[in-house]
Amino acid sequence: MDLSTVQIPVERVAHSKRSEVDFNHLPFGKVVTDHMFICTFRDGSWQDPRVVPYQPISLDPSAKVFHYGQTIFEGMKAYKDTEGKVWLFRPEDNQRRLNISAKRLAIPEVPKEIFMEGLKTLLKTDQDWIPTAPGSSLYIRPFVFASGKGFHASPADEYTFIIACSPSGPYFSGKVSVRIEETYSRAADGGVGFAKAGGNYAGQFYPTQLAMADGFQQVVWTDDHHHEFIEEAGAMNIFVRIGNTLLTSPTSDRILDGVTRKSILQLAEDEGIPTEVRKIRVRELVEASQNGTLKELFGAGTAAVVSPISSFGYQGKRYELPDLENSYASQFRKRITDIQYNRAKDPFGWRFPVE
Structure with missing residues (x-):
């Protein structure tokens, strides 16, 4: 395949189901659009990229994704401004990260041309599905899995790359309460925690269920050695504000x-907010809460953008966060979403037009 001139054929649905969807009440990730992009790796190359009607996937029971977990994904969003133009936010970062994940799981890397052209063709095909209600967007899920057959414990000889989309409302509403994990670990040194591998998230569900049973909405993950340092908040990166300084883990x-x-680190630098990228001890959080210098905790990720944390639990005690009128979390959320929805200037070149 000549990747410099990737052509994506489109097979359109006979009848759109868009009219059946209530765009004013969209659950996150439950509704899917009419079409999806699909491409297959076989005989040593990615081939046959196309947009087809959204449909079930037929797989052999011995497909290696079921047995050895070779599956990765990304999370992205498309936005529509008041003039009807469609925008993406830093999509090439997602494309690069997908291939970082692919390399770690011995999955063939997806060429940039296939990723970007497939994504743009799909969005242009389903652009009427991009919602315009406040806080809504089109969630985009690119994913790759081992569709090759065989029970032998080895990388597959065939893979499938799909991009599917879901018009969605806001991911979170309001603040969340989290528990700092002291028993279970999300990832370990030398492992795949830095990759968006499906198994990373499967392993989170049980500890999160335990936290929810105790009245928390999410878990703050700590290091796998001594559970001494905070690392992530659920499926998001975590930020801490002590005094006026913004901290996040490396x-x-x-x-x-x-x-x-x-993006938040760049915005903080742009606004002159002091930042530190370093390890953050759980004890530092507790002490800052006790002496009144802990101002904010919030998660950051594609789905939620910014998710403020109202309290955290640790060793059987709950620590409350102050309710700030002009929080860093609200400032960053507004600046990012204003760029995403083309409501403000984009001095960083993050906004990507779908044309």
Whole structure:
């Protein structure tokens, strides 16, 4: 395939189901659009990229995704401004990160031309599905999985790359309460915590269920050695404000290099907010809460953008966060979403037109 001139054929649905959807009441990730992009890796190359009607996937029971977990994904959004133009937010960062994940899981990397052209063709095909209600967007899920057959414990010889979309309302509403994890670990040194691998998230569900049973909405993950340092908040990067300084953990084998995380750090620098990228001890959080210098905790990720944390639990005690009128979380959320929805200037070149 000549990747310099990727052509994406489109097979359109006979009848759109868009009229059946209530765009004023969209649950997150439940509704899917009419079409999806699909491409297959076989015989040593990615081939047959196309947009087709959204449909079930037929797989052999011995498909290696079921047995050895070779599956990765990304999370992105498309936005429509008041003039009807469609925008993406830093999509090339997602494309690069997908391939970082692919390399770690011995999955063939997806060429940039296939990723970007497939994404743009799909969005132009389903652009009427991009919602315009406040806080709504089109959630985009690119993912790759081992569709090759065989029970032998080895990488597959065939893979499938799909991009599917879901018009969605806001991911979170209001603040959340979190518990700092002291028993379970999300990831370990030398592992795949930095990759968006499906198994990373499967392993989070049980500890999160335990936290929810105790009245929390999410878990703050800590290091796998001594549970001494905070690392992520649920499926998001975590930020801490002590005094006027913004702190976040450095990326590593265990921590995802989040697109929203990078954007917040750039915005903080742009606004002159002092920042520190370093390890953050749980004890430092507790002491800052006790002496009144802990001002904010919030998660950052594609789905929620910014998710403020109202309290955290640790060793059986709950610590409340103050309710600030002009929080960093609200400032960052507004600046990012104003760029995403083309409501403000984009001095960083993050906004990407779908034309």
